[in-house]
Amino acid sequence: MSQIASHPSGKQLNLRAQVVKTLLAVQNGQSLSSVLNQHIKLVNDKDRGLYHELVLGCLRQWYSLKQVALPLLAKPLDNQALETCLYVGLYQLLCTRTAAHAAISETVNAAKQLGFESMSGLVNAVLRRATRESETFYDVLETSHGLPSWLFKRLKKDWPEHLEQLSQELKYAAPLTLRVNTRQVSRDEYLAILHEEGIEARACQISEVGIVLEQSVHIPDLPGFEAGGFSVQDEHAQLCATLLPSLSGKIVIDACAAPGGKTAHILERDEPKQLIALDHDEKRLKRVTENLERLDLAAPFVHIVTADATTWQAEEKADCIILDAPCSAIGVLRRHPDIRLLRQSTDIAQTVELQKQILNNMWQQLKVGGTLLYITCSILKAENEQQMVDFFANHSNAKEVKIEADWGIEQILGRQLLPQTGQGDGFYYCRIEKTA
Known part of the structure; x- marks a missing residue:
């Protein structure tokens, strides 16, 4: 990787240079969430909206922008x-309303500020050519699948009929979706409150407690946020609670629980005898506690436990286990576009192995007659359908309880939801009963 010349003060870098630094951090293996707060502090308040748009947009279109840039260069740059x-310049020219002259001059200045004065002429020439031939390059951007080649191959194998639509869907932003806390307010009542405030929103199609916001909002400013009237949760993730039997009076384990959306949804719907929210990440478990307190759902029978789900032992076997297993998160690529750059082909086998270990251990913690709901936010069959085929082959005391639903795609075992425009992300569900 090329070294960026050190700059006397981060604050003097222009906005495009700040965007480049953030994108370089992701290319070097840091997740966007881990660097965002630190990086955005160096950006003027008035520029933060554009900073967000450029960072997220470039990550979404990364491999498409690569395809646009290649023919514009006589030889590879070999300079990250x-x-x-x-890419930042091309994204502005092809995907935003930024005036071409501003996009070019600001990006050329960024190259200079980052220590590439001698190469800034090349950046200028390439972006000017892109402006002259923007129609051609826009077509390349539109038709490119925009995925790393390893992922494209996997999706081609797993979803041949859906491949084209899927790769296009994954380029766009996912909608912002709320789950109404029905202990406090019905969905229709909350929709009416939003409409009274002049906020554009509509009811979700599949989830009966979900609302899609059709304009950008600052979540904490929405009516009822402090009082716990709603949570932010993807529509397809909201289906979890609808697939569970009544849990009132039961012992429930939410394995891999953080940040707590499913735990909260269960408590909004039922009153378990005991609910254990388990996760190995203590920092993320704090968010479970905060969410339950805000939603007014904290209770003496709710236990938040930091532990490793591959080895943890329950004191008493559970009636129901929700296992939202660690996964590649390819199904939520629209919300976390940095996954495009961070996830590697070799990660998948390791993740599948970890899922297997957690499944085998949690299965031991389930009562006979109990239900385990296996969930991932992946669309790769190795982590979903194939994982379940292997699990059933090795557990004669497991029986699938078919999910009868008009959503998703029925698999050999379980159901798969793919990301959809204006709707939810990619999620997989399989419901298992312990028979002996």
Whole structure:
């Protein structure tokens, strides 16, 4: 990787240079969420909206922008920072309303500020050519699948009929979806409150407690946020509670629970005898506690436990286990576009193995007659359908309880939801009963 020349003060870098630095951090293996707060502090308040748009947009279109840039270069740059400058410039020219002259001059200045004065002429020439031939390059951007090649191959194998639509869907932002806390307010009542405030929103199609916001809002400013009237949760993730039997009076384990959306949804619907929210990440478990307190759902029978789900032992076997297993998260690529760059082909086998270990251990913690609901936010069959085929082959005391539903795609075992425009992300569900 090319070294960026050190700059006397981060604060003097222009906005495009800040964007390039953030994108370089992701290319070097840091998740966007881990660097965002630190990086955005260096951006003026008035520029933060554009900073967000450029960072997220470039990550979404990363491999498409790469395809646009290749024919514009006589030879590969072999310079990560300069390539990133080009992508940021091309993204502005092809995907935003930024005036071409501003996009070019600001991006060229960013290259200079980052220590590439001698190469800034190349950046200028390439972006000017892209402006002249924007129609051609826009077509390349539109038709490109925009995925790393390893992922494209996997999706082609797993979803041949859905491949084209799927790769296009994954380029766009997912909608912002709320789950109404029905202990406090019905969905229709909350929709009416939003409409009274002049906020555009509509009811979800599949989830009976979900609302899609059709304009950008600052969540904490929405009516009823402090009082716990709703949570932010993807529509397809909201289906979890609808697939469970009544849990009132039962012992329930939410394995891999953080940040607590499913725990809260269960408590909004039922009153278990005991609910254990388990996760190995103590920091993320704090969010479970905060969410339950805000939603007014904290209770003496709710236990938040930091532990490793591959080895943890329950004191008393559970009637129901929700296992939202660690996964590649390819199904939520629209919300976390940095996954495009961070996830590697070799990660999948390791993740499948970890899922297997958690499944085998949690199965031991379930009562005979109990239900385990296996969930991932992946669309890769290795983590979903194939994982379940292997599990059933090795557990003669497991029986699938078919999910009868008009959503998703029926698999050999379980049901798969794919990301859909204006709707939810990619989720997989399989319901298992312990027979002996």
